[in-house]
Amino acid sequence: MDVILNIQKSFMNIFKKYGNNKLSSSLIYSYSLLDSSDIKLLLIPFLVKFPNSNSGINKKFNNMISLSICFSILSINILYDLPHMLNNSHRNKKLSLDNMFGETITQLASFCLFIESSNVILNSDLDNRIKNFIICSIRKKTINSDYLINNLVFLDKSKSSKKKCLKMDYQEKIKQIICNNIISVMIFLKQKYNNKNIYDFVDLIINQFIFTKNNNINNNLNYKKNKKHMTQLIDENNNLNFMFDILELFKL
Numbered sequence: 197m198d199v200i201l202n203i204q205k206s207f208m209n210i211f212k213k214y215g216n217n218k219l220s221s222s223l224i225y226s227y228s229l230l231d232s233s234d235i236k237l238l239l240i241p242f243l244v245k246f247p248n249s250n251s252g253i254n255k256k257f258n259n260m261i262s263l264s265i266c267f268s269i270l271s272i273n274i275l276y277d278l279p280h281m282l283n284n285s286h287r288n289k290k291l292s293l294d295n296m297f298g299e300t301i302t303q304l305a306s307f308c309l310f311i312e313s314s315n316v317i318l319n320s321d322l323d324n325r326i327k328n329f330i331i332c333s334i335r336k337k338t339i340n341s342d343y344l345i346n347n348l349v350f351l352d353k354s355k356s357s358k359k360k361c362l363k364m365d366y367q368e369k370i371k372q373i374i375c376n377n378i379i380s381v382m383i384f385l386k387q388k389y390n391n392k393n394i395y396d397f398v399d400l401i402i403n404q405f406i407f408t409k410n411n412n413i414n415n416n417l418n419y420k421k422n423k424k425h426m427t428q429l430i431d432e433n434n435n436l437n438f439m440f441d442i443l444e445l446f447k448l
Contacts, residue, residue, distance in 0.1 A: 203238055203262050210312065222297040222305045226270050231288040233409040234269055236445045238262045240374060243441045244381040257384050260320055261377050264313045268373045271309035274302055276366050282359065317380075330380045371395065371402045387435070397439045400426050404446040419447045 204227060211223040241258040277284040277292040278299060284292055294302040317330055375391070375398045382389045400422040407418045426443060430436060 199239060199242060199259070199262065200235060202259055203266055206259070206263050207266060218297060218301055219304055219308070222293055222301050223308060225296060226274055226293055226305060226309070227266075228290055229273060229287040229293065230266070230270065231409065233405060233446065234273070234288075237269060237370075237374065237405070238265055239445060240265070240442055241377060241381050243438050243445075244378055244385070245438050245441075246385060246387055246435065254381070254384055257322075258381065260316055261380055264316050264380075265373060265377050267309045267313035267316065268377075269370070271306045271313065272366065272369050272373070274309075275306040276362065278302060282362055282366065326384060329383045367402055367406060370405070371398050374398050374402065390433075393429075393433050393436070396429055397426065397433075397436060400429075401439070401442050401446070404443055408446040416447070419443075 207227055208224060211220050214220040239262070241261040273287065274293040276282045277287060278294055285295055286292060292302075293305060297305070314331070317327060320327070322330075375394050378394055378398065379389055379391070404415075404419055404422050407415045422443060423440070426439060430439070
């Protein structure tokens with residue numbers, strides 16, 4: 197797929213220029229940890245379409261936003277794989293970053309990826325006014341964006357309670373990333389948006405994403421349930437029909 201190949205090429209070029217060292221090697225290796233479900237998240241900006249917008253004009257912009265999603269997702273994934281977090285030893289059938297390069301390098305890599313997710317926008321040739329709108333929208337918190345802070349009490353409980361809390365926090369972080377980037381595309385296309393409405397849609401999409409990612413046997417049943425809820429939301433927000441296409445990405 198050309199879109200994914202372009203993202204991969206851009207990703208590699210950014211970190212190759214920093215030379216041959218352990219940190220740059222870990223960053224380049226991190227891309228291989230994206231699984232098929234993660235890759236589908238990178239396609240989301242290309243599905244944000246409106247009747248009066250020209251999708252050809254914003255292709256370059258969508259590539260940039262997809263790359264930003266890529267950096268953000270990897271930053272979160274490798275951080276939550278750490279032993280004191282979700283303790284995932286493998287991702288995408290490969291050793292997790294901390295198992296390959298150690299915990300210190302992994303934390304540095306996560307920070308670098310997080311910084312690059314904003315730099316890819318700030319260093320672009322976008323009009324400064326649009327950049328400011330996008331960065332301001334990213335800084336706004338959606339519902340439950342402080343899930344972990346609001347549930348600190350569970351971290352002192354049993355291991356199962358801690359793991360459940362961290363899993364929920366991970367999902368909220370992914371929702372935040374996708375909400376921010378959908379809003380970024382809508383800003384670029386000069387479309388009005390409501391943070392709460394976008395979150396409600398993305399909540400269903402990420403729920404389906406997690407089911408698909410975990411190969412849950414009830415995936416199709418869950419998809420039908422999410423699609424039904426989304427239909428109800430569309431009735432109230434008919435300019436967001438593209439959300440159906442995004443949900444469809446995670447149907448098995």
